Amino acid sequence: MNKKRVWKLLEQARKALGLEDSVKLILYPMKYKVASVSLKTKTIRLNKNLLGVFDDETLYYIILHELIHIKTSSLSHGEKFYKNLESLYTIDEIEGIENNIIRKLIERGINTEKWLA
Numbered sequence: 001m002n003k004k005r006v007w008k009l010l011e012q013a014r015k016a017l018g019l020e021d022s023v024k025l026i027l028y029p030m031k032y033k034v035a036s037v038s039l040k041t042k043t044i045r046l047n048k049n050l051l052g053v054f055d056d057e058t059l060y061y062i063i064l065h066e067l068i069h070i071k072t073s074s075l076s077h078g079e080k081f082y083k084n085l086e087s088l089y090t091i092d093e094i095e096g097i098e099n100n101i102i103r104k105l106i107e108r109g110i111n112t113e114k115w116l117a
C-alpha cells in the first residue's frame with residue numbers, strides 16, 4: 001500500500017518537472033535522512049520509517065526535491081536547483097513545508113543537520 005502511494009507521487013512529480021528519465025524508488029530504513037538519491041542509477045531512496053510521519057503533500061515535496069537532482073544531474077542546491085523548485089513552489093511554500101519537515105524530525109529526536117540530500 002505504501003509503495004503504491006509513493007509511486008503515484010513519484011509519477012506526479014516526474015510529470016510536473018517534465019522529467020523523461022525513468023526513475024527507481026526504493027523504500028529503505030534510514031537513521032538520519034529523509035531521502036537520498038543516486039544520480040548514477042537514477043534511484044531515490046525514501047526513508048521507510050518516516051512514511052507514516054509525513055502527509056502526501058510533504059512526501060511529494062521530498063520526492064520532487066530528489067527528482068530535481070536527477071533532472072539537473074547535480075547534487076548541489078544551486079541556482080539550477082532552485083530555478084526548478086521555484087517553478088512549482090513559492091519561496092513561502094518552500095519554507096513552510098521544510099519547517100514542517102524539520103519540526104517533525106525534531107519531535108522524533110532525529111538530527112536535522114543533513115535531513116535531505
Ligand SMILES: [Zn+2]
Pocket residue numbers: 065066069075076077116117
Ligand atoms: Zn538535495
